[in-house]
Amino acid sequence: MQQTAPQKQINQRQDSGLKDITEITASYPIHLEEVLEIMQDEKDTAGQNLSGYSIHYIQGDQVNVNGEAYHWMIGLKKGASKVFYYYESGESSLLSWSAWFPQDPIDLNLVMMPSCLISTEPSINSLVADQGNIKSIILEKTTYTVNIEKEGMISSVEYNALIRGPCPTITMSI
Secondary structure (H helix, E strand, O other): OOOOOOEEEEEEOOOOOOEEEEEEOOOOOEOHHHHHHHHHOOEOOOOOEHHHOEEEEEEEEEEOOOOOEEEEEEEEEEOOEEEEEEEEOOEEEEEEOOOOOOOOOOOOOOEOOHHHHHHHOHHHHHHHHOOOEEEEEEEEOOEEEEEEEEOOEEEEEEEEOEOOOOOOOOOOOO
16 A cells, blocks of 8 residues: 655745645545554544444445555444444544434445455446446445446446455555
8 A cells, every 4th residue: 555645735925924824735545454453443423432333335436457546435323323434545534323224234245345346346347348337335234235337327236245255365565
């Protein structure tokens, strides 16, 4: 995974002596597995570890052919408490949620990770190869919904998320 440190852009006006320092943070994609690891150390608003929550929803946006996304949103539930964990390029946030939420938890031991689904499902690869982009990938219970954008149109295709055999090894770019 290649990460870029924030860069500073400095604009200085000769006549005023004032400087404008604006941080520019470069976005980078990340695998869901890495986000789940990072999330285990995060805490909710009450100071409780998120590792005690069950996962009910996962969405990755701007997904590449390696299954990495620029943004991950994970729906978590513990008792009556529902939150969304949002991760993007090293930054995370937590949002309390009171509206609709999937009832069934996702068993991560039974479902494929997005990288595995994309690498083992030929139809995704052919759609992407034909100048399409994976706009988002959503996991609820045992179903993936893959939204592919091509020429301004979005197609949605559903896939069984259950593990069907060994997945190829994930190779990360450095």
